[in-house]
Amino acid sequence: MSTATDIGATLSLRALVARSIDYAGLFPPTTLSLETALKNHATYLRSSDAWMLSTFVLPVEKFADAAWFISEFDRNRPLRISALGPKTTNAIDFFEELKTAVKGIREFSGEYENVALVNQLEMPLPPDVGMETLSKMRELLGEVRVRAFWEASAQNAERTISLLAEHNSQTNGQPFNFKLRTGGVTPDAFPSSVQIAKALVAAAKYSVAMKFTAGLHHPIR
Template sequence: MTTASLRALLSHLIDYAGLFPPAAVDLPTAIKNYQRDRATGDAWMLGAFVLPISRARDVPATLADTAASLPLSLLVGPDDLPPPDLQVVSVEAKTNDPAVVRQLVERWQPAMVFIELNPADEREVMWATLRELGAGAKIRTGGVTADAFPAPETVVNFIVRAADWRVPFKATAGLHHPIRAVHRLTYDIHSPQGVMHGFLNVFLAAAFAWHGMSPDNVERVLAEEDVANFQFTDAGVSWHCQTLTTEAIRAARREFCRSYGSCSFDEPRADLRALGLLR
């Protein structure tokens, strides 16, 4: 039985992004995969279906009713308009212009807007705008090349700033595995390898940061490579001498660290089972 604290951490955590690399399946297959996973006992970990707005009109007529029932996270640009008859729960956009953020929030409400920030942009105005408008931030945590993975200090800086500003966030790309380790960067057996951030690391680091952990320790949580140092019970989770109650994890997930996009729902679950965390 999955412990209550791990269930709190993983509940609706994984937004399915099967259209994107390295999986890059076609739209009918992605929808079929998502609907299949919604019917499994692991559906409690599944979040929204990630879809570029350019593909909304490409949904075949035979799948229109199915697509309309999907909770969507749409990737949009500043000039895109909400498509009719789709269940849009969130939108994701990339901009460093506060005026564009305001425009997106006004246009897409009541959907949650997440803005992918440039990690090198240190301006406080973007964080202040997100806080004012009730929007979220987004961080890219990987890709299909080694240079697409941000350094731990970059991820920690993002998490700590978001926690300080009380701005919720989501992550995207590269979080296929629970624990930080070296993995192949794509599904090709000849793919180069690199160190990939773990989704347990990222979201536990965020939960600890939300509840006041020092930045140095947040970075240590992010860099942890031994899953045995994360002890999940029904009461809470511990990492060395640091603890969070299950209710504290729920609060952090609800108010702060929302989800991450993954092109695979199978791979994270298989790894969790291999580690004995998911049954």
């Protein structure tokens, strides 16, 4: 028999974890095929743990391929997508890739409205980002209503979060958010605990939403 404490703990857990986990089955350590990953996601959406599940992380260049498996989803259990843009080495290439991502999001959302919903955009920032860069990014996003998470290295996390907060304070649009990579397939991809802690403190200080990618399936190192 459940006690009031048990019920309270369950409600607290749901408040903390509800729709907080993105499914990245296309990437290490699983590196599944697109078909398998999407079918897994569709199955998870029909499970008792679906309340924890958020978006399916899908590279923009795979949108067309994903269309073949849209029938796995429906209006009651739509495919919620976090569109992933590529890493670039300079601002010019970054802006071109962002334009491509925005175009892809518009077209895909328009064609599969209510069955496939692009809720998020994730993309690594180019080096030497400043306020002018962020303003241009805002302009390119236009009327596309997604939660944008911009990735920067752990070394640049505090500075980037501060810039995002300053930009957010100057616009009434959807706030920009931060993404931190906490692991990968090589040792240098793992930031230190101190770097992660500093990023968390900065995000809390400046009220910038933050998400993590990779590495957290190995929380103790």
